[in-house]
Amino acid sequence: MKIKKIDSSNINSVDFENLNFGAVFSDHMFTCDYVDGKWINPEIIPYQPISVSPASRVFHYGQACFEGMKAFKDDNNDVWLFRPTENYNRIIKSSVRLAMPKFPEELFFEGLNTLLKMDAQWIKPGIGNSLYIRPFIFASEGSINATEACEYKFMIICAPASSYYSDDVKVKIEKSFSRAAKGGVGYAKAAGNYAAQFYPTSLAIDEGYQQIIWTDSSTHQYIEEAGTMNLFFRIEDKLLTAPTSDSILDGITRKSLIQIAKDKGIDVEVRPIKVDELIDAANSGTLIEIFGSGTAVVVLPIVGFGFENKKFDLPKVENSWASILKNELNGIQYNLIDDPYNWTVKI
Ligand code: COI
Numbered sequence: 001m002k003i004k005k006i007d008s009s010n011i012n013s014v015d016f017e018n019l020n021f022g023a024v025f026s027d028h029m030f031t032c033d034y035v036d037g038k039w040i041n042p043e044i045i046p047y048q049p050i051s052v053s054p055a056s057r058v059f060h061y062g063q064a065c066f067e068g069m070k071a072f073k074d075d076n077n078d079v080w081l082f083r084p085t086e087n088y089n090r091i092i093k094s095s096v097r098l099a100m101p102k103f104p105e106e107l108f109f110e111g112l113n114t115l116l117k118m119d120a121q122w123i124k125p126g127i128g129n130s131l132y133i134r135p136f137i138f139a140s141e142g143s144i145n146a147t148e149a150c151e152y153k154f155m156i157i158c159a160p161a162s163s164y165y166s167d168d169v170k171v172k173i174e175k176s177f178s179r180a181a182k183g184g185v186g187y188a189k190a191a192g193n194y195a196a197q198f199y200p201t202s203l204a205i206d207e208g209y210q211q212i213i214w215t216d217s218s219t220h221q222y223i224e225e226a227g228t229m230n231l232f233f234r235i236e237d238k239l240l241t242a243p244t245s246d247s248i249l250d251g252i253t254r255k256s257l258i259q260i261a262k263d264k265g266i267d268v269e270v271r272p273i274k275v276d277e278l279i280d281a282a283n284s285g286t287l288i289e290i291f292g293s294g295t296a297v298v299v300l301p302i303v304g305f306g307f308e309n310k311k312f313d314l315p316k317v318e319n320s321w322a323s324i325l326k327n328e329l330n331g332i333q334y335n336l337i338d339d340p341y342n343w344t345v346k347i
Contacts, residue, residue, distance in 0.1 A: 053142025186247035229292030
């Protein structure tokens, strides 16, 4: 792998106390090209604009997918990844669904580990601080023939991160627009899944929400996910989450929380959740918590939600399950407590 280091780091121009998620990038990036059926030219170079044909199929047909991962620094300045093989496996799953070539596992980890070692100073210690890692693949071939491309680029860029949302989050249960349909690409981290949410989300933002809870596209009766996060509902003494499917992303934070919750003796039910069940629980006072989970948001308490013309506020809870699960997850991610699951990998 070729390596070209930046002449002088940009790190001193960054205000780490006031980071906007995904707006600032570390000094270097990893790139690799797919040409003539082979992945070639792996290299790490200074973070910079790239040059691609305006006819690149990604711009016309959206042939692209990505991952979201984080690197954490502990108090000894050691750097840790959290379940990185899960991210690798998922980008392969997404690539296959989008007719893109599989990026080799060895090269993925060689590129990622080298990049993290080079940009380790961008990872600040302390709970809440991390380096958000964005691996992605897109069709770079300059031809607008509407078939899968013959040429691709795989890249990894990294952004120092603190919290994703700075304020309380309320969500709207959506029943007109859909995120994903049966047989579609909802389970993949396809770039277009996110673009398609921007317009309905902007309407929800105008109504005072930050995100949408998507419901199934055929009946709009069942809860799916929230687009940048999977969802958990604490109703009475149970923690409910929808099963993953071809329209729901198989979240790595989601499955980690399910495991941690079960091991803490919480009664977790992974089953279809009806919107009506949620509304009934909110009306009768048995809906105690809602929270989202995802790499970017970690565990995000949701303070209220809306459905049709009704708005529901959730009461503040002492010792919330969201905070208990988040503390345990963070403890493992930042190497503060034992990792009984072998989820963390030292760089
Ligand atoms: C992540 O949590 O990594 C995601 O992919 C959500 C993102 C669109 C910010």
